[in-house]
Amino acid sequence: MESYMIYMPIVLAVLGLIYMAVKRSWVMKQDAGDGKMKEISDHIYVGALAFLKAEYKLLAFFVIGASIALAGVAAVVESTSYLIIVAFIIGAVFSAVAGNIGMRIATKTNVRTTQAAKTSLPKALNISFGGGTVMGLGVAGLAVLGLTAFFIIFYQLFMGGQWTNTTDMTLVLETLAGFSLGAESIALFARVGGGIYTKAADVGADLVGKVEAGIPEDDPRNPATIADNVGDNVGDVAGMGADLFGSYVATVLAAMVLGNYIIKDMGGAIEDAFGGIGTILLPMAIAGAGIIISIIGTFLVKISSNDAKEAQVQKALNIGNWTSIALVALACFGLVTWMLPETMKMEFFGEGLKEISSMRVFYATLVGLVVGAAISSFTEYYTGLGKKPILNIVQQSSTGAATNIIAGLATGMISTFSSVLLFAAAIWASYAFAGFYGVAMAASAMMATTAMQLAIDAFGPIADNAGGIAEMSEQEPIVRERTDILDSVGNTTAATGKGFAIASAALTALALFAAYVTFTDIDGINIFKAPVLSMLFVGGMVPVVFSALAMSSVGKAAMEMVEEVRRQFREIPGIMEGTGKPEYDKCVDISTKASLKQMLLPGILTIGFPIVIVLIGILIYPENYKLVAEMLGGYMAGVSVSGVLWAIFQNNAGGAWDNAKKSFEAGVEINGVMTFKGSDAHKAAVTGDTVGDPFKDTSGPSMNILIKLTCLIGLVIAPILGNHSEEGLALNNNIEVIKEISVETRGDRTLDETATAKVTTRTTIGDGETIVKEKTFKGNLDEVTKQAEAYAKTQKN
């Protein structure tokens, strides 16, 4: 039965997708409200589709260009299959489809939530969270389906569906990396483009609407208001979905690569009930289990009272979330003990081979689950209403915008402390438990609840939209009050969701980083080599410049929006009186075009830098590709470290400013005086919030993509550097591997148990210097022969 385990994740993914379809039709069957509401909702729906259409066009060009580049790689590198192009394209398509599903359901759910809120808060939560569930399952289901299907196909094609050796499996996984690269590329467009879109529309709408024309937010007379609402879906739904889709796929892939590496460390083959690939199948199995667990989790999210407040809604979400995390822990325990050999051998750099029990892999997965939970609570502390950091920013607002800004920046900066220590401890602990496989499995376990996380996360913008529709269609205040409760909880889940996303990006990057080293077969990344160190600096700089570009992009795109809104106010007669109809689609169009145009430069930076580094490296060190591989590794590490820091800094500073501003709505006590909206302190807080907007919704979340995409590009380039470095070695050096096997004999009988196998590796490293490495194995003849052969093979590479 166990050999069918390879199909298990597909089955679970399909189950998830079926449940998604059922849930989707349930949501669609709900009442979509009256004429005005429906009209607004349709505007948003059409606007969102317009963005998707424009995005797809640009994507098509990009995918074609990237495919040609990949074909170039495949032509140059013998071991790279042209199939990587197919995987890449399907990865891109799957990610786009997942985003499409999310956008469509979100823009249909919003109005149904508004309608439900007319009568019942529990029902409004049910529907909005239902929409989020559809989104979450779409993303997770497609990710697992695509990845597993391609793995099975390549496994059949390259290895005949049978274990041969780790080199063949490396080929399978290298090709599979194309799927991940495709997914992450779309995430670049969705997350960065979406981030620019949403803030350009938001800032543009506010600047002319609220400030110049003096009309409230979400007022239907504002031509940019539909673009603003579309933006919530583009940025928060599609962007976040593509981000997590990418993380999910990349994490599982990296864990598979490292699983293959374990088999290499164990002599090139293991025997288990899963065709000898248990270590490789495990991460997929956990991902599959996670889908079903997430579905169970979503059942638990419900409230009963129509008078419920934020706390009850939050509690309902928490119960669902915590239950699914606990269930994942159980599933990990079961799957790890079932699928892994009881003890494994893993190579620890500088420490040699170690015996690792399967239980230690389970501990590593627990580390991942703890990180996922802890990072959310850290984020909540630094950005949550009523918490000390927010109260401090509120106080500092009383002396003006400058002190508010300084306090917000300082909050964001200081919030890196606990999160980075957590990451550092997690890396260290999961590595100590089970090497880099442990790190990747920690990430996989954390990502297993992706569907649930996304459901919680997507529910926020849906509720936000629902509130906007209530406002625009002029519903009774109670409707807006109910959607506001959901929206307020949604703000918190948006912040913690960002924490989850950056944690997943960080762990994914580390897992990819480890996979990179194994693909290139370098002896680690030594930053005491100056070229490597200098690339560490360059890598550290890129997230900072990327953030600056993203922030400036928002400003430029917002300015175009301002011009357009001003034009409409000027040229359309009766627009302010509500008799003239604003041209919503023009604003949607501007946001769409501007965001896609403005994301090009950061995109080029992300994709171009690793490629340029490799090209320059190869030019300067044509005979030392391993050094080039180390340089790229240094760059990847620099991007990861700096990117994680800037992501936390920007997300939390932005979140803190946002909630500091929100605090004034209920009133805050400053120096003993209750202070409300409209006060000078509140104005200062609004300034802070405006600075924070691109921080938390554009540049901050973009860091995730930058980090992951950088490491993925590295992984795809790795075989170029890896293969050539072997050639380089063969050219420069003379490696000789000698196996000598001797067995004691007693009379005619050979004493099998006394066999000695000695492997001598003699490497001439020039200048009259040779290094001779000797390794002796003792024991059973068959065993030592096998061990010696496996060892000899590792020496040749």
Add this chain to the structure above:
Amino acid sequence: MESYMIYMPIVLAVLGLIYMAVKRSWVMKQDAGDGKMKEISDHIYVGALAFLKAEYKLLAFFVIGASIALAGVAAVVESTSYLIIVAFIIGAVFSAVAGNIGMRIATKTNVRTTQAAKTSLPKALNISFGGGTVMGLGVAGLAVLGLTAFFIIFYQLFMGGQWTNTTDMTLVLETLAGFSLGAESIALFARVGGGIYTKAADVGADLVGKVEAGIPEDDPRNPATIADNVGDNVGDVAGMGADLFGSYVATVLAAMVLGNYIIKDMGGAIEDAFGGIGTILLPMAIAGAGIIISIIGTFLVKISSNDAKEAQVQKALNIGNWTSIALVALACFGLVTWMLPETMKMEFFGEGLKEISSMRVFYATLVGLVVGAAISSFTEYYTGLGKKPILNIVQQSSTGAATNIIAGLATGMISTFSSVLLFAAAIWASYAFAGFYGVAMAASAMMATTAMQLAIDAFGPIADNAGGIAEMSEQEPIVRERTDILDSVGNTTAATGKGFAIASAALTALALFAAYVTFTDIDGINIFKAPVLSMLFVGGMVPVVFSALAMSSVGKAAMEMVEEVRRQFREIPGIMEGTGKPEYDKCVDISTKASLKQMLLPGILTIGFPIVIVLIGILIYPENYKLVAEMLGGYMAGVSVSGVLWAIFQNNAGGAWDNAKKSFEAGVEINGVMTFKGSDAHKAAVTGDTVGDPFKDTSGPSMNILIKLTCLIGLVIAPILGNHSEEGLALNNNIEVIKEISVETRGDRTLDETATAKVTTRTTIGDGETIVKEKTFKGNLDEVTKQAEAYAKTQKN
């Protein structure tokens, strides 16, 4: 004659100090003006001395505590001498004395500059720059004097003034590191404490004075105004002086350590005319030559016309600066060709021994000089009046404080691009030319003009103070106009000076980092080991948290100041009418106490983190000190990369905001309308400037100290990790070094020229695995015997 070269730097340093004394008495002889001016100047002088006194008290405690800690290190580590404590204390004292000289002359020169400005701009420049020159020569002279003197003493004590071997020299240099640590510790107090002081006083004075009471800047009725002027001296004069004093000493020290390493690579001894330590003496010689060259450079700084504008003054400074850089290049050429062996051997990690000609070391020094010059012009571009980035911020001010802030942040962030690429290229190029010795020599060459840089830099705050005194003593407008010209140039030199300081800190840190690896004797720093990687993350986080703490400190200290000024306005009768006398000393006292108190936490963070990492590392890996050393190395790299980024970001963002605000004084065109001070756009720009103040004067410049001190602490801890790791090796492993020397014979005659020496190193690394390294030397019997012996020695370590 050449063997006396060891005394040459001392002679040059003493010459520099003599010239300083001459210049000082010239400045002091100048007219100090009338009663009111003198009174104000005296207040500033007394306030500055009060800060120094309070600082010294705190320092005394710190030095005693650190000395006890160092005694602990000396007790634990056999190879560490107790003399390191003496070196540490004297290093601290020298740095403090240099700061004292600078503060005293600056607070005496200010009033003399005001007086001179009554009649002549050239004379005012002459005097203010003369004060800067005294400061510069004091710092550089004492640095070279102290370092060289201690080197000679330890060289006599440990080696009898004769070359013995590289291990003994390592001991000399490890002890000398105490001097550097002492100097840098003082820099922590001066730079961080000073940075908090100056901005607390500035912000405090402005908040109550300008905003609440509506009196102009530098108004004598404001009790905080003296503290504000003291702050300029404390932060910009003493802080910058201590910073560069520390860089200067650390750079030369690191170059000496790496010079010793070259001797090791060349077989343990070289023969030259400098007692076999030419590579070690060279950096000191360049530093000595730099003092004389700086004096020559200062001669060239003068203007002739009383109607000169900023451009002419800037040109005069530039001529002096560029001439001294060109002369340093010439001096480097001469000294390198004279003092270094024509070809050297250097070990390149992963590439083996390479032959390096002395000319390549010269090229490396050129790299350093280029970096010093280029970084200044980059800084000028991003922060200079009338440049594109500033104009952009000005434009963005028209839509309010939020867009101004975003533009300023984006400018600071994007400015990291060119600077980091420059650093990366410099690291790479200087390493490619001459290994890490090349990197350290690049830094040494750049630092050679320290005296000149400081003269240019210290002249700014002196002119600023002179303007303040002119205002407070109610001089004719022409006086303020003249000092304003000097002040305006001073603002530019302050920004470029900060660029120079961070470049020096970055290169110094790299050099120290390289020295660290040689001290601990590890095989580089491999970030593919998870504990090392996690420390890279932790290191990256520390500068961010440090910056946040420094920024918050300013806020807290400023609030105390605000309370005090309010109290005085309330309680002192007639203060606003000018009949009551403000209690200036109370404000000075508050700034002093607050700054010293607030700097404790960042200070503890800086010093504590490396120590905690080592302790935890030793606890977890008691038998693998090398891994702990790598972890600390990863931490150092993280701090350096992130620190450099945040320094550039904060310095340039702050400088850009400052000049964007200044642009409004002459009027700027926004959307076709000339806009001036007092406009809404100007108010937005003022908000930006207030945010930028702690950025550019507190947290930004503090990064330099954080980076260098972290690497220096690492260097001082290194022997602990280095020695034990050898013990560890001795415990775990079995190293056997076998020398075999054979010579062909023909009949009775041995053919000396055909000798073969073979050195076999057999290391058992456990688990039946041994590494045998063979190295063969062929040629003359004597030579190969020597070579083999030297090689065998290196193998044992």
